[in-house]
Amino acid sequence: MRLFLSKHLSVPRSQTSSNSSCGPMIAGSAVVYCVTCDQPLSSRCLINGTHRDHRLKDLKDAVHDQVKKLNDLSEKLTSRERKFGDLTPRIEAAERELEEMCNRTQELLQQEYSTLMALIEQNQQQAFFILNAQKETLKLQLHQLHEDAQNYRSKSAAMIEYMKQLGSKQESEKPASLLGEISALETSLHTMNGFYSSLDKKLKVDDTRLKALENSIKKIVEKNKELLPRPWEFSETITLDESKNQGNVQISEDKTEMSVSPSGGLSQTDRWNNTQACQSFSKGQHYWEVAVGGCESWAVGVVENSQVKGIQTLVPGHQKNSWILECDGGDLSAIHNSDFSRVKGSNVETLGIFLDCDKGRLKFYNVNTGCIVHSFIAKFKHSVCPLFCIRGQKDSMACLNICNLINKVDARLDSAGTSMTSETPIEEDIELSSESSN
Numbered sequence: 001m002r003l004f005l006s007k008h009l010s011v012p013r014s015q016t017s018s019n020s021s022c023g024p025m026i027a028g029s030a031v032v033y034c035v036t037c038d039q040p041l042s043s044r045c046l047i048n049g050t051h052r053d054h055r056l057k058d059l060k061d062a063v064h065d066q067v068k069k070l071n072d073l074s075e076k077l078t079s080r081e082r083k084f085g086d087l088t089p090r091i092e093a094a095e096r097e098l099e100e101m102c103n104r105t106q107e108l109l110q111q112e113y114s115t116l117m118a119l120i121e122q123n124q125q126q127a128f129f130i131l132n133a134q135k136e137t138l139k140l141q142l143h144q145l146h147e148d149a150q151n152y153r154s155k156s157a158a159m160i161e162y163m164k165q166l167g168s169k170q171e172s173e174k175p176a177s178l179l180g181e182i183s184a185l186e187t188s189l190h191t192m193n194g195f196y197s198s199l200d201k202k203l204k205v206d207d208t209r210l211k212a213l214e215n216s217i218k219k220i221v222e223k224n225k226e227l228l229p230r231p232w233e234f235s236e237t238i239t240l241d242e243s244k245n246q247g248n249v250q251i252s253e254d255k256t257e258m259s260v261s262p263s264g265g266l267s268q269t270d271r272w273n274n275t276q277a278c279q280s281f282s283k284g285q286h287y288w289e290v291a292v293g294g295c296e297s298w299a300v301g302v303v304e305n306s307q308v309k310g311i312q313t314l315v316p317g318h319q320k321n322s323w324i325l326e327c328d329g330g331d332l333s334a335i336h337n338s339d340f341s342r343v344k345g346s347n348v349e350t351l352g353i354f355l356d357c358d359k360g361r362l363k364f365y366n367v368n369t370g371c372i373v374h375s376f377i378a379k380f381k382h383s384v385c386p387l388f389c390i391r392g393q394k395d396s397m398a399c400l401n402i403c404n405l406i407n408k409v410d411a412r413l414d415s416a417g418t419s420m421t422s423e424t425p426i427e428e429d430i431e432l433s434s435e436s437s438n
Contacts, residue, residue, distance in 0.1 A: 033062035127217060134209050145202050152192045159185060231354040231365065234287040235405035238386055239278045247273030248392070256402040260392040272299070274389045280305055282383035286355045287405075289367055290388065292327065293349040294399035299326040299335075299389035300351055302362060304382045322387065323376045325351070325364045334374045343374045350403065355384065 030040035036054035040062070045051055057065075084090075162185065169178060239255040250259045258275050292298045301324035320337040332343040345366060351373075352365035362376040390398045 030059060033057045033059055035062075123220065127213060130213055131210070134213075138205055141202075142205075145199075148195065149199070152195055155188065156192060159188060231287045231352060231363070232289075232405060234285040234354070236279065236286045236288050237404075237406050238288045238402050240275050240388070240402070241278045244276040245273075246275070247271060249273045249275050249390075251275070256404070257399060258388060258390065259397055259399040260390055261397060262393060262395055272389050272391055274387065276303070277386035277388075280383040280385040281355060281357055282380075283357045285358070287352065288386065289350055289352045289403040289405060291350050291401040291403055294397075294401065295390045296393055296398070297326075297328050297391040298400060299324050299387075300353065300364075301325055301335075301387050302353075302355060302384040303387045304380065304384050321382075323362050323378060324387070324389075325374055332373065334376070336376065336378075341374075345371075345373050348373065353386070357384070 029042040029044075031043050032041050032046065033039075033056065034041050034045075034051050034054050035057050037051065040059065041051060041056075166178075166182075240251050240258055242251050242255070245251070248260055250261070251257070252259075255278070258273075260273050290300055292300070301322060303319070303323075304321035318335075318338045322336065324335040325343070326333045326335055327348065330347070332345055332348070334341040334343050348366050348368075350367040352367045354363040354365065355361075357380055360377060360379045362378065364373045364375075365371065366373050388400055388402075390400050392398055
């Protein structure tokens with residue numbers, strides 16, 4: 001069953017029309033009760049025929065049944081209260097368990113970060129050791145080159161002086177003896193000429209090994225950039241805007257929870273109740289999490305502010321400027337511009353949303369698994385606003401909570417800093433293995 005397209009609704013047409021055509025009920029005008037629609041009917045509703053094929057019941061019988069239902073619920077509540085009794089000891093035990101769990105997790109995280117830092121430090125030390133070793137090697141080569149040049153210069157002066165004496169020796173010494181000396185002198189001259197011929201090349205420092213070291217470290221950095229930064233490093237404080245409610249939404253005092261009371265009727269469970277956030281974003285990277293386990297049907301995403309001028313009948317996902325992840329009874333779908341795409345994955349209790357305005361990316365994470373559920377690639381022309389939607393449930397409260405990811409003290413400091421400085425785009429990308437992406 002699709003949530004946003006009427007042709008996918010499983011409610012019969014007669015039921016849908018009855019809810020829309022009966023109009024508001026005047027107090028005391030009810031004459032009969034429609035069991036099918038779970039609502040009282042006036043004579044006007046009966047005359048127009050919209051409930052013709054429905055199951056009807058006398059009002060007294062309906063009241064009797066409703067009272068019985070209330071009594072059953074009251075007895076169930078009383079039974080549960082007796083079962084749990086005083087919750088104080090269990091709450092205190094749960095708090096102790098929570099404290100122990102957090103301490104263990106903190107200790108484990110510290111160990112993992114220490115291991116990571118040790119690996120980085122060891123790699124850094126080895127890299128600088130190789131750098132210094134290469135520097136010393138190249139220095140020795142240059143010093144040796146300088147020493148060879150001085151030696152060849154001394155030999156060159158001696159050979160020039162010997163060649164001056166060679167003319168007089170031709171008359172006084174035997175030719176066979178002179179030929180040996182000439183041959184040795186010629187070999188020395190070739191060696192020295194060869195040294196000076198290659199001197200320019202030897203004076204140019206070979207940085208091949210240094211470049212290889214640089215590339216090796218760059219690869220390590222690039223690999224880490226694929227994992228860092230993590231989305232939650234860009235956590236935002238998101239609050240709900242009471243002025244942008246659509247439907248029967250109740251907003252908590254701290255503006256982090258939206259809820260819809262049990263509807264009792266089909267018409268209420270078919271209608272979406274939407275709320276936007278107070279915050280909107282036009283640049284940079286942002287992340288927030290939403291606890292969706294308290295509602296059977298939900299839709300979360302973003303909508304461009306240009307698309308919503310005040311409150312209007314907004315059908316999430318139908319607009320070209322809205323990007324939505326929807327859950328219907330455990331089935332996930334990505335919706336944009338009325339285009340539905342079935343998404344693999346289920347049992348999403350907490351949903352993480354990562355928005356990169358600069359690169360036009362919107363990603364949804366299953367927080368419990370750490371995997372990407374779906375990704376949108378879009379060019380945001382205007383600032384975008386987080387959007388939250390839930391549907392009423394017949395017998396229980398539908399509830400969606402925005403998770404607190406920022407320390408309140410840090411949040412106040414960040415808020416004060418943000419008011420004085422402009423938002424700076426962060427260039428790093430975030431890529432994780434995903435269950436599904438688009």
